[in-house]
Amino acid sequence: MSSKLITVFGATGAQGSSVLQSLQANTNKSFALRGITRNQHSDSAQKLSASGIEMVQADGWDKDSLIAAFKGSWGVFVNTNSDDAVFENPEEKRTEVDLGKIIVDAAVEAGVEVLVYSGFNSAKEITGGKVPVAAFDDKNAIWKYARATRAFQSVVAASPGWYFENFLVQDLAPIFGGFPFVPSEDGNFVFRVPRWGGKEDIPFISIADDFGDIVHGIFLGPEKWNGKLVQGVSDIRSFDEAVKAFEKVTGKKARFEEVPNWQDLDIYGIRALETIKRMFGFTQESGGRYYGDETEAETAAQLKKNAAEACGKGGDETHLATLEAFFEREFAAAS
Structure with a gap:
C-alpha cells in the first residue's frame, strides 16, 4: 500500500516541525511527507530536508505556488502566523483571513482530502462581542471557510493552548514579572499576569512534546474529527499551580501575582502581545473557557497515545507532558 502524502504549510515553525517530526517517526511508514517553506536555503529548511522530508518553496499569498506544493497531497496541515511581519505594516490591507482563504482555495484545487488547521473558536462570538481577539476570530473565520467549501472529506481544527515553550522566551519574562529568569528583589521568581477566569484551568500545551502527536493522531483517523475542534492540551493547571x-x-x-485588571497588563506596544492581553479579557468573560467549551485533556491524551504507539513507543512516552517534567528538563539542571 502506497503512503499517503501529507504536506505541512509552515513546516519550519514550532507547530509545523513538531507535526513533521511525529509523522516521520510513524513506524508503519503510513505517510510520505512534504514541507512548505518560503526559503529553502534557511537552516531550518535544510535540516528538515536532510532528515528526508521533501521541502518545496511556496508563498502563502501566491495561490499557484501553493497549488503546485499541495499537488498529490492526501492531507495538509496548516498554521497561519498571526504575527507575520507582513501584518506589522500599518499600510497593509490584507488580513490573516485573506491569507487563509488563498491557502484553502489552493488545497481545494489541488484535490486535498483532509485539512487539519491550527484554528480556534471565535472569542467575539463566545463573548457576545464583548471581547474580540483578532487572532482567534480570524483563525475561526478561516476554519469556517474551509468547512463551507464542502470540498474536503475531513476538516479539523487542532487548537493549541498556552505554550509550555512561552516560559523559555527570555524576552517575555520581564513583561510577566520576571518568571522564570529574573528574580524579584526578595529573590522570588514572580509570574504576574491577569487571572484566567472560571476555574482557572489553563490549557497548557507542549508544542515540542505533544502537539505534533495530537495532529498525527488526527491524521490516523480524520473522519472521526471532521468538523470538530480538538483541544491541544498537555496539562491543565492554574497559574498558581504552574508556578x-x-x-x-x-x-x-x-x-504567582494577579494583575487585577487585564487592561492594565503592560505589553509595551508590542503588537504580538496584544493577542495575549486580550486573551485574558476573553477568558475572564467566558468563565475560563478558552475553547468555548469545558477544557479537557482526555481527547488529546488518546490522540497522543495513538500516535506514540504508531511510532513504536510505549509506557510513559505515550503520555502527555507535564509542567513538572518540562520545568525539570529546562530549569532544574541549572539550579
Missing part, C-alpha cells in the same frame, strides 16, 4: 510546579522541581522560590 508551584516550577518551585517543586527546581527548588527556587516562586509565586
